[in-house]
Amino acid sequence: MMFCVVFRLKKNLKSFIILHPSWFIRTILAVTKPFISTKFSSKIKYVNSLDELQETIPMDSIQIPECIITVDKELKEAAENSKRNSFLMGLESTTTTTTAAAAAVGGRGRTDRPGAAGASSS
Helix, strand or coil, X not given: CHHHHHHHHHHHCCCEEXXXXXXHHHHHHHHHHHHCCHHHHCCEEEECCHHHHHHXXXXXXXXXXXHHHHHHHHHHHHHHHHHHHHHHHHHHHHHHHHHHHXXXXXXXXXXXXXXXXXXXXX
């Protein structure tokens, strides 16, 4: 009897959507993909946020627990902070690199100072 229920569900399944997939879930599905039918594999979709989920299915037809909404907000905030920090770090490293390169170029190959490399003392 259980097999009939699973078969009916599998037959009528339009898509299998995974919200907030972790690397572990993605890895497990990648490893098991050779053993899953191509028809079912094509139904698996990864969705990283509730906004993406809303683009796929109408949100008024499903009930999302409050804890999932909270996690989604936290992940969004973390992504925004990460983008902001990587942008600021990019600016900081560019400034540091430019300053270091200018100092290296300015001090290299100069022989007009006494005691400088390559300067003759005779």
